[in-house]
Amino acid sequence: MSQLLGIDAGNTMIKAVLFDLDGSVRAVASCAGETHQPQPGYAERPVTEVWQGVTTAIKACLAQFPDAQVIAVGAAGHGNGLYALDRQQRPLIGIQSVDSRALELVHELEQSGRATAIYSRSLQKVWASSTPVLLSWLKRHDPQRYQRIGHVLCAKDVIAHFLSGEVSADYSDAAGAGLIGHSVRGYSDALLALYDLQDARPLLPSLHESSEVAGYVTPQAARLTGLPAGIPVVAGIFDVVASAVGSGVVSVGEASIVAGTWSINQVVVASPDYLRPVFMNSLIERDRYMAIEASATSATNLDWFVREFADGRSGTGAEQSSDLVAHVVPQTHLPLYHPYLYSGRKEEPAKAGFYGLSGWHTRADMLFALFEGVTFAHRAHIDRLRAAGLPFAAATLSGGAARSCIWPQMFADVLGIPIQITECKETGALGAAICAGVGVGIWPNLAAGVAQAVKLNPHRLLPDPQRQAFHQPRYRLFKKLEQAMDTLWHEELNENNVM
Secondary structure (H helix, E strand, C coil), rough: EEEEEEEEEEEEEEEEEECCCCCCCCEEEEECCCCEECCCCCEEHHHHHHHHHHHHHHHHHCCCCCCCCCCEEEEEECCCEEEEECCCCEEEEEEECCCCCCCCHHHEEEEEEHHHHHHHCCCCCCCCHHHHEEEEEHHHHHHHHHEEEEEEEEEEHHHHHHHHHHCEHHHHHHHHHEEEECCCECHHHHHHHHHCCCCCCCHHCCEECCCEEEEECCHHHHHCCCCCCEEEEEEEEHHHHHHHHHHHHHHHEEEEEEECCEEEEEEEEECCCCCCCCCEEEECCEEEEEEEEEEEECCCHHHHHHHHCCCCCCCCHHHHHHHHHHHCCCCCCCEHHHHHHCCCCCCCCCCCCCEECCCCCCCHHHHHHHHHHHHHHHHHHHHHHHHHCCCCEEEEEECCCCCCCCCHHHHHHCCCCEEEEEEECCCCHHHHHHHHHHHCCCCCCHHHHHHHHHCCCCCCECCCHHHHHHHHHHHHHHHHHHHHHHHHHHHHHHHHHHC
């Protein structure tokens, strides 16, 4: 009766989930995090707050199941951003992956041609919250803090360090952060030089496979969390890849859509040979890649709407808000919504907005537009994957939108493919737990862990032809509005830079 502990650290929430070896959830607890915004465009979370959140979540999770026999721990965390420790491994700074302070630097990299050279080496497009862009920004704008950096980490590496005392990284996160030279499958001095980070190589932790044991729970971490001292902690995994693994997506040709803070759209490939570049590539085990198109344009829009405008009728999240949306009759006069609260994809300075609002529109109409706009943003990314020669016939949906009674069907209708939902809602934590199980020999590889621990809802959601016909012209208008607004968005960015 052994259990695996999976930790999932997103931009807004840290969850600890206790799993039996068949994937059944024994206990789950979470700790909400606070995003600090000292200036417009900044999004920070101190390392100490990550530690506190992990401690709170693990203690509350274990308290629900006192007889737990935890044998290993795995963590998943949001990719990119920048978490740094000083040379004595003390917290220095934490920047989240929705930060946009480095937009000007991104444009500089684009205009100089270095962005193209960066992609050729890393298979990553440059964008404002990517780890090396933020590190380069710090070097230029906060040199004193930059000089104090001893270790550059991703979010889940902060957790592994807190639990084990070891400084480590894994290939999936480092690749997704644009730190891996794919020709050498490791760090590249030539790649770092393109970011003006020739001196940063000693700051990067040793690389491990996601399921490789990186350390063991220290006595201090055991006292703080309630975990047994000495149990293995694996290196962990990029949270979008973790969600794919926890959704059963590990084989070539399988696709995963994650609708959470980020719009994640990904497909497993044998090699990164595309007709055109894709936004991001990650590594999954030793022989496969995850081709990813993504932006911070997904269900986090609903979190914002509910937080700022909800009352008792709106509920508190996707499940309750879905009840309102379910009663909206699809009509052409419904408003449209651009889900760009945290800018558009990559370097685009897009802004969110409702369009076509009239005095008779209701809160439910606006929520319908928001739900639809999020699915439109996912479709734009999937269209780019298709244009790169990566079509897929179906996908598994996870994240906040998967908990809705109406959103998954809207995804099927807008994307024009069957959608399947996992029985387990905590797919990121499950993916991390499966990595932990592989690390201690429960399973020989991720596929074996998925076969035992992942269960899919047998009911596949098929596209509805009438709904498809309704959404299609609205998607075209959505894109036309985006093109019309693009000039204004760039003008505003240029004016802000001048000021």
